[in-house]
Amino acid sequence: MHTDTTPGITPAPAAPEPGPPPVLALAGLSWFVGGAVIVDAIDMAVAEGEFVALIGPNGAGKTSLFNLVSGLTRPTAGTVSLAGTDVTRFAPYRRARLGMGRTFQTSSVFADLTVGANAGLAVQARTGESRRFWRLAAPDGGAEATRVLDLVRLSHRADVLAGDLSHGDKRKLELALLLARGPRLILLDEPMAGVSAGEVGELTTVIQDVHREQGCTVLMVEHHMEVLLDMADRLAVMHHGALLALTDPESAMADPDVQAAYLGDGA
Ligand SMILES: Nc1ncnc2c1ncn2[C@@H]1O[C@H](COP(=O)(O)OP(=O)(O)OP(=O)(O)O)[C@@H](O)[C@H]1O
Numbered sequence: 001m002h003t004d005t006t007p008g009i010t011p012a013p014a015a016p017e018p019g020p021p022p023v024l025a026l027a028g029l030s031w032f033v034g035g036a037v038i039v040d041a042i043d044m045a046v047a048e049g050e051f052v053a054l055i056g057p058n059g060a061g062k063t064s065l066f067n068l069v070s071g072l073t074r075p076t077a078g079t080v081s082l083a084g085t086d087v088t089r090f091a092p093y094r095r096a097r098l099g100m101g102r103t104f105q106t107s108s109v110f111a112d113l114t115v116g117a118n119a120g121l122a123v124q125a126r127t128g129e130s131r132r133f134w135r136l137a138a139p140d141g142g143a144e145a146t147r148v149l150d151l152v153r154l155s156h157r158a159d160v161l162a163g164d165l166s167h168g169d170k171r172k173l174e175l176a177l178l179l180a181r182g183p184r185l186i187l188l189d190e191p192m193a194g195v196s197a198g199e200v201g202e203l204t205t206v207i208q209d210v211h212r213e214q215g216c217t218v219l220m221v222e223h224h225m226e227v228l229l230d231m232a233d234r235l236a237v238m239h240h241g242a243l244l245a246l247t248d249p250e251s252a253m254a255d256p257d258v259q260a261a262y263l264g265d266g267a
Pocket residue numbers: 033038056057058059060061062063064065
């Protein structure tokens with residue numbers, strides 16, 4: 001092989017390898033209702049394995065943005081991409097198939113089934129064994145069900161009816177049901193809402209474990225600021241539908257614009 005060794009000629013450096021696309025990328029994402037701008041041209045990229053918390057005063061547009069990301073609402077403008085695929089026009093179930101999972105502010109477990117059966121059904125839904133749907137409603141729920149219940153520290157309650165769980169434990173079960181579907185990106189909508197002060201610490205630890213051990217990318221709306229500082233890699237701060245800051249928690253909290261947004265809204 002001939003190599004150019006002419007003095008004074010330096011070979012051009014190789015182009016850097018393109019990295020993987022972000023797990024979630026929002027570009028100019030906007031939602032207008034009537035004359036009102038509810039979500040205002042949001043640009044944001046969330047990398048694989050990152051934990052981003054979405055915060056902002058009441059009415060800032062956090063839930064509206066979540067609805068655009070998960071596909072419950074169609075944007076007026078802009079795009080949503082999941083690991084490089086433009087999913088802007090995909091219904092929620094198609095986004096879920098591509099690895100997007102979401103919890104809601106309201107509990108969505110089968111109250112009359114045991115914790116183990118709830119987990120077993122979620123595993124079955126993923127593995128496509130829905131024809132044996134009711135047969136699976138058996139107490140143990142299988143090895144994968146046990147694994148996801150272990151992850152959220154709920155396996156010791158597998159035989160308890162889901163409806164009898166505390167609010168905090170219901171939140172953990174919802175997380176287990178989400179994990180059973182093997183998501184790549186988890187959207188958590190105010191997981192601490194309505195959870196007793198005594199349960200917030202453990203739920204925080206469970207979410208951190210899930211993020212670390214499953215290697216999931218997490219986007220979470222949360223009002224409990226004190227838990228976010230330890231959990232999130234970055235805070236995305238919304239105000240009046242726009243993104244005010246997207247940076248590490250310390251820098252975000254020290255940002256005068258962020259402080260003014262919270263004080264201005266009396267939060
Ligand atoms: N379907 C809708 N039609 C009209 N306005 C809406 C609609 N949904 C939300 N809004 C308005 O959009 C703004 C943002 O609401 P959103 O619920 O997204 O805020 P949020 O940041 O999640 O608030 P909170 O922290 O109180 O849950 C609010 O002023 C709300 O009234």
